[in-house]
Amino acid sequence: MFTSSYEANRKKLSDLLRCDDCFDIIERNIVISGKKAVIFYINGLIKDDIMEKLMEFFYNHTEPRYLSSAEEFCRHCVPYVEISVVDQPDEVVKNVLSGIPCLIAEGFTAAISFDMRTYPQRSTSEPEDDKVLRGSKDGFVETVIFNSALIRRRIRSANFVTKAMTVGSESKSDVIICYMDNKVDHTLLHDITDRIKNLDIANLSMNQQSLIEALYQKKWLNPFPKIKYTERPDVAAAVCLKGNIVILVDNSPSALLIPTSIFDVLEEADDYYFPPITGTYIRITRYLITIASVLLTPLWLLCLQNPELVPPVFQFVLQIEPTSLPIYWQLIIMELCIDGLRLAALHTPSSLTSAIGIIGAIAFSQFAVNAGWFTTASTLYVAFVTIANYSQPNYELGFSLKYARFILLTATYIGNITGFIIGIIILFFLLASNKTISGKSYLYPLIPFKPKELKKKLTRTRMKQN
Structure with missing residues (x-):
């Protein structure tokens, strides 16, 4: 709590804020109607024009009778909207460190805070990784x-x-x-x-x-x-x-x-910025591509391990170049290499990102095939699942799908058809056993089955009017 001694209050706040040690924490001593006062604030986190007007008002103030308490001074003399009276020193310290200037004066047993803070920020432009073809183009910032x-x-x-x-x-x-x-x-x-x-x-x-x-x-x-x-x-x-x-x-x-739920994660704003039939097409396409990104390479590996079970119409998937590296390891190594390229591109200066991408694509495709490391087919399928991951903007789900592919590929490589089935069961168990933050089913409305709600998740219906 503050005391009736101005000097004690000022020194206490100055010590708590460590004004003598921090160059950006300003302790501005002023005089209001013949009484001592001090304003604490962070340099760079306040609106200078508003602070200048307040300081001008304080210096021109000539009514000492209103300086009997912080409440009276706020009620009669402060020409600003966002103010509050704070009687706890710790709360004042938190306000100041948050960018809110605080004032104490002789006769006050509390401080006055002025919320005139402003934070350095970028513009509210459209997010780079969550763009839409239609709709608003603003996005969240760091404030x-x-x-x-x-x-x-x-x-x-x-x-x-x-x-x-x-x-x-x-x-x-x-x-x-x-x-x-x-x-x-x-x-x-x-x-x-x-x-x-x-x-x-x-x-x-x-x-x-x-x-x-x-x-x-x-x-x-x-x-x-x-x-x-x-x-x-x-x-x-x-x-x-x-x-x-x-x-x-x-x-x-x-x-x-x-x-x-998993259906919420797969939704996008574009689903609702287009008419229902187009939104439904976009949504179903995204679902199918997401499923294909998980199953394509494991199914291809399964076909190569069981060529006698492949129908004649799909015999083309068995045509691969001879290579000493097993297909399973080709797929795993290429997944890791692509993640390495992605990390390299993330930390590469923007002026070189395109060049790095082109060099990486050439080095890990045509050159790798010519050197006999990988087959053309394995490169094609890994390229497809990599691009398919970008059909939805959720990074966490993208990595989850990658782990799912690893599980299916490993299970298929070890156990053939039985291993593939066990891998599917493991993935379904992971989805079914996962719970939302609220404790409800992650697969709702599929589990528990709610046909009307499931239809809403799979298709884009017309907005109902109240």
Whole structure:
């Protein structure tokens, strides 16, 4: 608590903020109507023009009777909208370190905070990895206030709630839970809210991923994603309007969508920006390509191991060049090489990315075939599954599909037809045993079977009017 001594209050805050050690934490001493005052703020995180106007007002203020308390001063003398009175020094420190200037003066037993913070940010342009052919072209940024405003702009309803919390004893990261109060599952909402409030961690070093792993520590052995991420505010708004929950974390340009099933992960905004028949075609095509990306190379390996079972119309798949490296190892090595190229492209300067991609494609295709490392067919099939992975933008699901291919390829290589069947059973078990954050089936509405809901997931139906 603050005391009635101005000097004691000023020194306490100065010591807590370590103003003498930090060049960017400013302790600005001023005089208001003959009384000493001080403003603490972070240089670079405030709106200079607003601060200049406030300082001008403070210097011209000539009513000392209103300086009897922080509440009186706010009520009669502060020409700014976003202000609050804070009577706890720790709360003042948190505000200042968040970019909110705080003022104390002689006669005050509390501080006044002015929310005039501004954060360096990039423009709200369309996300690079979540583009649409139609629809809005804005995207989330690293500032949580702007992200919540982008959703609020699309939902002009009093039922839309944004609940703010702070996580991390050191980082004190801002976390916002967004939901429609008249549609959300309140049991799930209270569970998530309580979990976040009771988190005992120092910081969210990896933003959203740190938050989710801290909330659900024992549910990550299954590779299939339990959370859907989006960088699109229109998608986040649509999810809220369906009754789901959106979590925003400061310094992260994406939102967490809860709960999430496998069908939710496979959905895209383009499904809804086109007429129902086109949206249905796009969605079904994505489902088929996703399934093909998992089954194509294991089925081809199975055909090569059992040529007598291949129908005559598909005999062409058996025509491969002679090579000393088994097909199984060719497929595995090429998968690893492609991941290596992807990592190399990610860390390559943008001016060289295209050149690296072209060189990599040539080196690991024609040259590798000519050298006798790989066959043309194996290169073709791996190229297809690699491109097919980009039919959906979810990175986590892409890696999950890759692990599924590894399981099927290994099971088929070891156990032939029996191994392929066992691999399919293992994958189905992983999908069926995976649970959403809410504890519901990951395959809903397939398991439990709800035909009407499943139809909505597989096809794009016309929007119903209220």
